[in-house]
Amino acid sequence: MGKEKYVVGAEIEAYCTKCQLDRTHAIETLKSDGNINRVICRTCTGIHRFRRTKAEAAKKTRSTGATKRRKKGATTVTPEELAKASPYKLDGVFKVGDIIQHKKFGPGKILEVRSGGRIEVGFEEGSKTLVCRGA
Numbered sequence: 001m002g003k004e005k006y007v008v009g010a011e012i013e014a015y016c017t018k019c020q021l022d023r024t025h026a027i028e029t030l031k032s033d034g035n036i037n038r039v040i041c042r043t044c045t046g047i048h049r050f051r052r053t054k055a056e057a058a059k060k061t062r063s064t065g066a067t068k069r070r071k072k073g074a075t076t077v078t079p080e081e082l083a084k085a086s087p088y089k090l091d092g093v094f095k096v097g098d099i100i101q102h103k104k105f106g107p108g109k110i111l112e113v114r115s116g117g118r119i120e121v122g123f124e125e126g127s128k129t130l131v132c133r134g135a
Contacts, residue, residue, distance in 0.1 A: 005034065006027055006030055006034060006036055007027065008027050008028065008029065009026055009027060011024055011025065011026055011027075011042070012024075012025055012026075012036065012039065012050075013025070014036075014039050014051055014052065014053060015051040015053055015057070016041045016043065016044065016046060016048070017046065017048045017051065018041060018044045018046035018048070019041060019043055019044050022053040022054055023041050023042065023043050023044075024041075024042045024043070025039035025040060025041050025042060025050075026039065026040045026042060027039055027050075028040050028047060036050040037050060038050065074122060074123070074124060074125065074126050074127070075108065075109045075111070075122025075123065075124070075127070077107040077108065077109060077124075081099045081107075082099065082101075082107050084099055085099040085100055085101040085107055086099070086100055086101070087100070087101050088100040088101065088103070088132075090131060090132060090133070091132070091133050092132050092133060093132070093133055094110050094113065094132055095110065095113060096110050096111065096112065096113055097109065097110060098110045100121065102121070102123070102130075105121075105123040105125070105128060106123060106124060107123070108121040108122055108123040108124075108128075109121065109122050111127060114129075117131055117133060118130070118132075119131075
């Protein structure tokens with residue numbers, strides 16, 4: 001997209017959301033800044049928002065060094081900590097800093113022990129509140 005000057009009706013390679021493939025499209029509308037807004041697929045005649053080809057999108061992601069965002073409360077457990085992990089059980093007693101192994105969420109670290117038998121556990125995909133016997 002960069003400094004190229006686009007014209008309505010011109011052909012361009014783009015990802016077709018209907019065909020789910022990179023296809024030749026015609027530019028239907030442009031944004032006020034001159035970039036492509038909507039395109040028409042020459043194969044299926046689907047009209048949709050412009051999306052780069054899969055190769056261009058992958059190249060852009062790699063070149064920017066984009067990394068996955070971690071959710072709030074996400075915690076990673078080191079292999080040394082994992083070796084000391086105890087299995088999560090409803091009748092278990094845990095304290096802050098303990099490492100547990102949950103059947104569904106995997107390894108996690110106890111972040112907070114709350115009243116009422118609830119614990120806040122940081123897993124790789126984010127924090128979860130679990131129930132246990134207490135502290």
